[in-house]
Amino acid sequence: MISSLSRNLVQRHLKFHQVRIQSKRSAPLLPTPHHSETILNINSNSNNVMTTKRWHGGPHVEKDAKTVRLSFIQPDETIREVDARVGESFLQVAHRNDIDLEGACEGVCACSTCHLIFPVEVFDQLPEPSEDEEDMLDMAFGLTETSRLGCQVIVTPEMDGLTVEMPKATRNFYVDGHVPKPH
Amino acid sequence: MLPFSSSSLLLLFHRCRFYKNNRCLISKRNRQILVDGSSLSLSSVLPSVRIPTTTTTTTTCSSLRNTMVGTVRCCVDQPLSHQDRQQQQQPQQQRRYYSYTFSKTTTAMMMTSFDTNESFHDDTSRWKIAIVGSGPSGCYTAKYLQQAIQNMETNNHNVEAASSSSSTTTTTPTTKKIRQQEESYCQIDVLERLPTAYGLVRNGVAPDHPEVKNVQNDFDELFSSRSDGTTVRFFGNVQVGRDVSLDELRSIYDIVVLAFGCESDRTLNVPGNNYQHILTARQFVNWYNGHPEFDWVGPIVQQALNENNVSPKNIVVIGHGNVALDCARILAKTRDELVETDLTTRALEVLHPTDNNTVHRNISIVGRRGHVQGAFTIKEVRELTKLPNANFVVLQDELDAGSSTEASQQELKTSKPKQRIDALLRDNATTNENKETNSHNVHPDMTTTVHLRFLLNPIRFEPRPSEKDVLGAVVCERTQLQGGTGKQSAVGTGEHVVLPADLCLVSIGYKGIPIAGTEDYYDDQKGILKNDHGVVDNDSTTTGLAPLYVSGWLKRGPSGIIGTNITDAKDTVASIMKELQQQQQQQQQQKNHKSASSSSTTLMQLLDGRGVKVIDWESYLRINATETNPNRLRSPQQPREKLTERKDLLQAAAKK
Numbered sequence A: 001m002i003s004s005l006s007r008n009l010v011q012r013h014l015k016f017h018q019v020r021i022q023s024k025r026s027a028p029l030l031p032t033p034h035h036s037e038t039i040l041n042i043n044s045n046s047n048n049v050m051t052t053k054r055w056h057g058g059p060h061v062e063k064d065a066k067t068v069r070l071s072f073i074q075p076d077e078t079i080r081e082v083d084a085r086v087g088e089s090f091l092q093v094a095h096r097n098d099i100d101l102e103g104a105c106e107g108v109c110a111c112s113t114c115h116l117i118f119p120v121e122v123f124d125q126l127p128e129p130s131e132d133e134e135d136m137l138d139m140a141f142g143l144t145e146t147s148r149l150g151c152q153v154i155v156t157p158e159m160d161g162l163t164v165e166m167p168k169a170t171r172n173f174y175v176d177g178h179v180p181k182p183h
Numbered sequence B: 001m002l003p004f005s006s007s008s009l010l011l012l013f014h015r016c017r018f019y020k021n022n023r024c025l026i027s028k029r030n031r032q033i034l035v036d037g038s039s040l041s042l043s044s045v046l047p048s049v050r051i052p053t054t055t056t057t058t059t060t061c062s063s064l065r066n067t068m069v070g071t072v073r074c075c076v077d078q079p080l081s082h083q084d085r086q087q088q089q090q091p092q093q094q095r096r097y098y099s100y101t102f103s104k105t106t107t108a109m110m111m112t113s114f115d116t117n118e119s120f121h122d123d124t125s126r127w128k129i130a131i132v133g134s135g136p137s138g139c140y141t142a143k144y145l146q147q148a149i150q151n152m153e154t155n156n157h158n159v160e161a162a163s164s165s166s167s168t169t170t171t172t173p174t175t176k177k178i179r180q181q182e183e184s185y186c187q188i189d190v191l192e193r194l195p196t197a198y199g200l201v202r203n204g205v206a207p208d209h210p211e212v213k214n215v216q217n218d219f220d221e222l223f224s225s226r227s228d229g230t231t232v233r234f235f236g237n238v239q240v241g242r243d244v245s246l247d248e249l250r251s252i253y254d255i256v257v258l259a260f261g262c263e264s265d266r267t268l269n270v271p272g273n274n275y276q277h278i279l280t281a282r283q284f285v286n287w288y289n290g291h292p293e294f295d296w297v298g299p300i301v302q303q304a305l306n307e308n309n310v311s312p313k314n315i316v317v318i319g320h321g322n323v324a325l326d327c328a329r330i331l332a333k334t335r336d337e338l339v340e341t342d343l344t345t346r347a348l349e350v351l352h353p354t355d356n357n358t359v360h361r362n363i364s365i366v367g368r369r370g371h372v373q374g375a376f377t378i379k380e381v382r383e384l385t386k387l388p389n390a391n392f393v394v395l396q397d398e399l400d401a402g403s404s405t406e407a408s409q410q411e412l413k414t415s416k417p418k419q420r421i422d423a424l425l426r427d428n429a430t431t432n433e434n435k436e437t438n439s440h441n442v443h444p445d446m447t448t449t450v451h452l453r454f455l456l457n458p459i460r461f462e463p464r465p466s467e468k469d470v471l472g473a474v475v476c477e478r479t480q481l482q483g484g485t486g487k488q489s490a491v492g493t494g495e496h497v498v499l500p501a502d503l504c505l506v507s508i509g510y511k512g513i514p515i516a517g518t519e520d521y522y523d524d525q526k527g528i529l530k531n532d533h534g535v536v537d538n539d540s541t542t543t544g545l546a547p548l549y550v551s552g553w554l555k556r557g558p559s560g561i562i563g564t565n566i567t568d569a570k571d572t573v574a575s576i577m578k579e580l581q582q583q584q585q586q587q588q589q590q591k592n593h594k595s596a597s598s599s600s601t602t603l604m605q606l607l608d609g610r611g612v613k614v615i616d617w618e619s620y621l622r623i624n625a626t627e628t629n630p631n632r633l634r635s636p637q638q639p640r641e642k643l644t645e646r647k648d649l650l651q652a653a654a655k656k
């Protein structure tokens, strides 16, 4: 028999840790068997968590769309080369490939965290940014002359072999006392 | 002090009959068991990992009455039964996780057990980290810490795997996976004083900017999913400094990160600033966004805006940051324009009580310097110029005066964003204050006008002629700019401009204030905690307390957008990882577990004991569900109708 006190304790515990009580009466001291499938399930769930990303705003592009090779220079200077589907936004490409490009507003041009730096010759060829994008870019951290928002630039077949750069935050950012004003 | 003596622990194991003859793999390194958050080295408690199979008697059990209270969680690798083994044709082990709760009743010691189903949730984590504050900086810090610790553990694991590759132990892919997961276990607890998460994303960001709040989805993922080896938990309704002291946190956790933002205001030290109908922007914003502690603001706004039915009402907003522009826009928009936002109904009824759009308001946003020095950004200014139901007025003379200095010219030349703001404002400028109709933005049939005014420094407030303690006007002094490029300041010219005011919102910045226990680190001038790359205090040699870090507005001051907290959090995380790596090396040298978890209490127990009603993630989701329930909404497009009282929030959080 389990007293109400201890049941409370257990229930609190259960609620908190989201675990299941399996045997209350019969053999409180004996843990009930765990099926191995459960263990497997736990595992595959947690793996899903690692790889499943939220859908980000941007055009819907079929899986079998034509792809081009794109490279991202990451903030730590390492380069990631990935397959990008023609028609996707750069933010979508990054997220599909687990590249650590934020997209706080989920690709609707309201946060500037998807900021990317393009080579000048490519930048000049890109369709003009909208007024909204330009306004948002003005808030971007580490803005350059050839900056664009990753959620607003769409991959085209001509981009094959293109390398874009993610802005770097150096540790000196704070040492210099450079607090971006107003951002 | 350990709650279990070695002999009682042995008895405990005897009681756990499932355990007999099986190799015990309690906790990560096969050496440890965690009792109520404290670790015991198994090798010291139990000389051999093989446990004798005696059964305990009731008498020995009752003799434990005084010591055995708490929870034991363990994980056991059990060999599969003979039959199973034959089926699988190879020796295999199966890992199980168990949790034992011991409690005392007056008559007997009770012990209950259950499959935990999931592996160690908190107590056995290698790292226990507390983050105070669930705003963007707290959440981003949790996010990057999680990533960084996973990377660190994966690297460690790879190193270990490489060095032990010659060993003969057989592990199946499944057990290997589980082990990996368990090995890297890290628990991050985010403590928030409100029942709701996300700080200024909920209580700051303007209701008519729903896109900005999409970031909540990213943060939701932190709390609702378990990724390899780490969990992030939400502890809402827990105020650090009141419900739990900072020192307590520092003895329960290995690392404590402070991200509690800026909960006060910069003060405008001018005569009359205590008159009624003067609010700070923070108070006003918290109120319209439904912060449960700012209910009292409503009646003040109500009185200032709707009293006597006299039109027009004059509102002065002091400051040229985006917060000032947010406030002005919310006052200038019509009911129709706001009805589909998450602006609380309690605020909507005060701000825009009527359906007809004939509210007549003069809203002046005044700044002491010029437009080139404005702290606002172009997106927010453009929104004001495009309001469909309000005029926008900016004076050509003020623009010219502001950009006439050489320093301003230089500032313009070197900043494309400033050039764009300059162009936008000039495009909308009026040549003469009294001939507002000069501007193509001014339509006589619109009854609300937003004036963006420059080079006006508020020097005092004046009362109404009839009521001596109620605001009547804001008196400003015309200024001119002096000083070098990027450092120009506003210097008074002696000319005074009187702006009549029924309501004044002082929007000159939020300010950080210390919570109990952080006073020694506080920099009153800047309103932040003194830190070096987020390190506030990592000298635990004298105190024995966990190192202290800071992130977000509390670290760098009240400026920057949500995205700015990303770089900021990464900087703090880099500092924390240095510390963790050091701690890890020390542990490996001393072959013992980390210091913090030798504490025998968990945060949950402590709060439980104090009667604090913790809002965990599930409870928060219930609040969320209530707020988004279609029955509560004004229109199907309204994203949510926030609960604005603490008791309602707590009630919604409670299980039905």
Ligand SMILES: Cc1cc2nc3c(=O)[nH]c(=O)nc-3n(C[C@H](O)[C@H](O)[C@H](O)COP(=O)(O)OP(=O)(O)OC[C@H]3O[C@@H](n4cnc5c(N)ncnc54)[C@H](O)[C@@H]3O)c2cc1C
Pocket (backbone or CB within 6 Å): A111, B132, B133, B134, B135, B136, B137, B138, B191, B192, B193, B194, B197, B198, B199, B200, B201, B203, B204, B205, B206, B209, B212, B238, B239, B240, B241, B259, B260, B261, B262, B263, B285, B323, B326, B510, B515, B551, B552, B553, B554, B559, B560, B561, B562, B563, B564, B565
């Ligand atoms: C009015 C306003 C509008 C804004 N609009 C935008 C916008 O549109 N776009 C944009 O990008 N940025 C915007 N920002 C900026 C953005 O909100 C900030 O950069 C960001 O919120 C700062 O994050 P933080 O975590 O440091 O602080 P906060 O968001 O303030 O979070 C601090 C948290 O700590 C909690 N807390 C405080 N004390 C305790 C305690 N003792 N114990 C436990 N918890 C505690 C608080 O309740 C709060 O949840 C806006 C800011 C304001 C003020």
Ligand SMILES: NC(=O)c1ccc[n+]([C@@H]2O[C@H](COP(=O)([O-])OP(=O)(O)OC[C@H]3O[C@@H](n4cnc5c(N)ncnc54)[C@H](OP(=O)(O)O)[C@@H]3O)[C@@H](O)[C@H]2O)c1
Pocket (backbone or CB within 6 Å): A182, A183, B266, B267, B268, B318, B319, B320, B321, B322, B323, B324, B326, B367, B368, B369, B373, B374, B375, B376, B380, B458, B507, B508, B509, B510, B558, B559, B560, B561
């Ligand atoms: N949509 C958005 O992206 C958004 C919306 C809201 C807020 N935010 C961000 O949140 C942060 C905080 O915004 P904020 O508006 O509170 O602060 P802010 O941007 O720092 O602006 C403060 C304003 O107050 C003025 N001021 C300060 N002290 C004063 C004094 N004693 N007398 C007169 N004026 C004074 C400043 O003028 P001086 O320059 O002359 O000192 C400045 O114009 C900002 O980084 C902002 O960008 C972003």
Ligand code: FES
Pocket (backbone or CB within 6 Å): A091, A102, A103, A104, A105, A106, A107, A108, A109, A110, A111, A112, A113, A114, A115, A136, A149, A150, A151, A152
């Ligand atoms: S994702 Fe927010 S602006 Fe691109």
